[in-house]
Amino acid sequence: MISFTTWDVVRNLLLSLPWTLALSFIAFLGGGLVGLLLLVLRLARPRIFERPVAAYVQVFQGTPLLMQLFLVYFGLALAGVETSPMAAAVLCFTFYASAYLTETWRGCVESIPKGQWEASACLALTFTQQLRYVIFPQALRLSVPPTVGLVVQIIKNTSLASVVGFVELTRTGQMIANVTFQPFVVYGLVALFYFALCFPCSMLGSWLEKRMRLQH
Amino acid sequence: MHTSEESVPLVDIRGLHKRFGSVEVLKGVNLQVARSEVICIIGKSGSGKSTLLRCINGLESFNQGQITVGGQSVQTADPDSLRELRKKVGMIFQQFNLFPSMSAGENVMLAPRLVHRRSREECRGLAQRLLDRVGLGDKFDAAPHQLSGGQQQRVAIARALAMDPEVLLCDEMTSALDPELVGEVLQVIEQLARDGATLIIVTHEMAFARKVSDRVIFMHNGRVHEMGPPDEIFGAPRTPELRSFLSLPAEGG
Amino acid sequence: MQQASDLRGGHPMLDFSSVLAAWPDFLGGLAMTAVLTLLSCTLGTLLGIACAWCRVYGSRVVRLAVASYVEFFRNTPFIVQIFFIYFGLPAIGLRMASLPAAIVALTINLGAYACEIVRAGIEATPRGQLEAAQCLGLGRWHTFTRVVLPPALSRVWPALTSQLVIIMLATAVCSLVSTAELSYVTNRIAAQTFRQFESYIVVTLLYLSLTIAFRRLLQWLGPRFVFGCAPIGGAR
Numbered sequence: 001m002i003s004f005t006t007w008d009v010v011r012n013l014l015l016s017l018p019w020t021l022a023l024s025f026i027a028f029l030g031g032g033l034v035g036l037l038l039l040v041l042r043l044a045r046p047r048i049f050e051r052p053v054a055a056y057v058q059v060f061q062g063t064p065l066l067m068q069l070f071l072v073y074f075g076l077a078l079a080g081v082e083t084s085p086m087a088a089a090v091l092c093f094t095f096y097a098s099a100y101l102t103e104t105w106r107g108c109v110e111s112i113p114k115g116q117w118e119a120s121a122c123l124a125l126t127f128t129q130q131l132r133y134v135i136f137p138q139a140l141r142l143s144v145p146p147t148v149g150l151v152v153q154i155i156k157n158t159s160l161a162s163v164v165g166f167v168e169l170t171r172t173g174q175m176i177a178n179v180t181f182q183p184f185v186v187y188g189l190v191a192l193f194y195f196a197l198c199f200p201c202s203m204l205g206s207w208l209e210k211r212m213r214l215q216h
Numbered sequence: 217m218h219t220s221e222e223s224v225p226l227v228d229i230r231g232l233h234k235r236f237g238s239v240e241v242l243k244g245v246n247l248q249v250a251r252s253e254v255i256c257i258i259g260k261s262g263s264g265k266s267t268l269l270r271c272i273n274g275l276e277s278f279n280q281g282q283i284t285v286g287g288q289s290v291q292t293a294d295p296d297s298l299r300e301l302r303k304k305v306g307m308i309f310q311q312f313n314l315f316p317s318m319s320a321g322e323n324v325m326l327a328p329r330l331v332h333r334r335s336r337e338e339c340r341g342l343a344q345r346l347l348d349r350v351g352l353g354d355k356f357d358a359a360p361h362q363l364s365g366g367q368q369q370r371v372a373i374a375r376a377l378a379m380d381p382e383v384l385l386c387d388e389m390t391s392a393l394d395p396e397l398v399g400e401v402l403q404v405i406e407q408l409a410r411d412g413a414t415l416i417i418v419t420h421e422m423a424f425a426r427k428v429s430d431r432v433i434f435m436h437n438g439r440v441h442e443m444g445p446p447d448e449i450f451g452a453p454r455t456p457e458l459r460s461f462l463s464l465p466a467e468g469g
Numbered sequence: 470m471q472q473a474s475d476l477r478g479g480h481p482m483l484d485f486s487s488v489l490a491a492w493p494d495f496l497g498g499l500a501m502t503a504v505l506t507l508l509s510c511t512l513g514t515l516l517g518i519a520c521a522w523c524r525v526y527g528s529r530v531v532r533l534a535v536a537s538y539v540e541f542f543r544n545t546p547f548i549v550q551i552f553f554i555y556f557g558l559p560a561i562g563l564r565m566a567s568l569p570a571a572i573v574a575l576t577i578n579l580g581a582y583a584c585e586i587v588r589a590g591i592e593a594t595p596r597g598q599l600e601a602a603q604c605l606g607l608g609r610w611h612t613f614t615r616v617v618l619p620p621a622l623s624r625v626w627p628a629l630t631s632q633l634v635i636i637m638l639a640t641a642v643c644s645l646v647s648t649a650e651l652s653y654v655t656n657r658i659a660a661q662t663f664r665q666f667e668s669y670i671v672v673t674l675l676y677l678s679l680t681i682a683f684r685r686l687l688q689w690l691g692p693r694f695v696f697g698c699a700p701i702g703g704a705r
Contacts, residue, residue, distance in 0.1 A: 058677070059673075061680075062638075062680040063680070066641045067652065067676060159549060162548070163645065170546065183552070183556040184558065185560075275603070302604055319697075326615065327606060327607065330608075359698030359700075361698075
């Protein structure tokens, strides 16, 4: 029987790290774009998009990510689309991230005092101008700490992509554990890898939040 | 002047000094309060009134001097001794500080049940009687945030009285109230005074102080500047600082 | 995992009949999900409160230990945590069946998040509350349990509720270590009926109803049993 050293394990895990990062990045980017669109739709008058977007958010926040992944995977297959684990994972995570991001950003916009809307309206700005020059710049500042928190959440959740077969850090860990019969070491190392990715981001988020609170 | 049977004061403060960092707030305060006496402490902000009050029940430590309440000396470094002291000394705060998770009645019941370990029914009865006494008998089950400021402060008074303290400290108890709610709280305190309670009151309500107190203390720059019966203090102030505080024109010459 | 190509050109019509016929199995899975949720939420919240106490009032060593625990479990994925507990620990002699492993994993995970949530509530206690408690002669235990904790929980109840819902959804991950809760049962039904999409639609709707009901339950439970009269979101 071949024996594996800890370094073998680490080396193989490192090889899968880019996939975790890539999925996280694409999910954040795609989710961010969709989320932003949903936010603008939700704020637009007439408020016809309020209910649908709220329902959309409720679905993604009220159901397990695991089930969402399976639904997308089998749903795409049913629709006759050729699904690879990667495609299903990217699609599902994009929508999942968009729901959380849009809800967080909506909270930031709503915490901006009504007076800002009123003042800019009284200056005869259009809705788009209000958003672009008055509301979003302020909301952007407020949104940085919670968005960093969501980035951490996205990175952690990419671990579930392993159940649809996408080979990222957790899936690689599973495969290595099955081969080496050393689940304690392997899963321990996998956890440490995620910690190394997420902890600095979390610390950055707290630091930013503290700085923002002090500035007020 | 010889006094009555009680020649030992209930509250005895000697040579009290208190510093906050480099700022000396109390610069040698001497004060004796007899049982059933009502004392009002007046003075500008920063004169040390509240600090003096908070030293009496150990909320603030002091650097020099001695405080004795009912024969027990105030030792701020000893938590058990402080807890014993606080069974004798009650406090009413400017911000009421009612416990938001409990109803008015439960607020009043809490300390007798936990500290004196009396039974639930006994404490409930006590709480109801005290709430009746402050005019809030029907508010036993009301949540604090549902009551007006004046009502909350009256519940706070009932809560302090539930411990049957020998002396009650009142720290600007009406300063956080809307003007129309001040009267109801002062009425309760006046009744307590008539009932023979020992009260040390820090207040800005001059008319009230004149009406209810046996003695008025005017504090200035961390010391007892003038002291005397209310008619003397308010009617014939001797020092220019007191005259200026009471917004009276300075004496000529 | 079935390949997508196996299903191409398969049945385009949605057929829920065979899936809905398996409702007793769904019910069993639902019961298990409920048990997992209730047990781990209760234990995890208690753990969180204890850890919050340690972080606020404990000695330096205790605070450091709790902070390490909190940071580790908040910065690693739940699936890795439960794999470690169920697959990894037996390698050093700590063997657990899947249900206890699931409860342990969920509890420890919730404990870390709940600690931070409750700690924020405790640290927002106005100074006057503590002084009032002192002046009434209340000791440290009574001050914490009667004066500090209930209003702290009322302040953070919305955040705590959200976290408990997240834990309920995390029970689905426990299916990966063979805990027979709702997702596990659904996987089995999907495999047996070959109606994967329909199965997952049904269970998604079930989960949605569960989370809505759970949230309502917690809104009702808070004032009644946890924090008395204090309004949700904090007094004043």
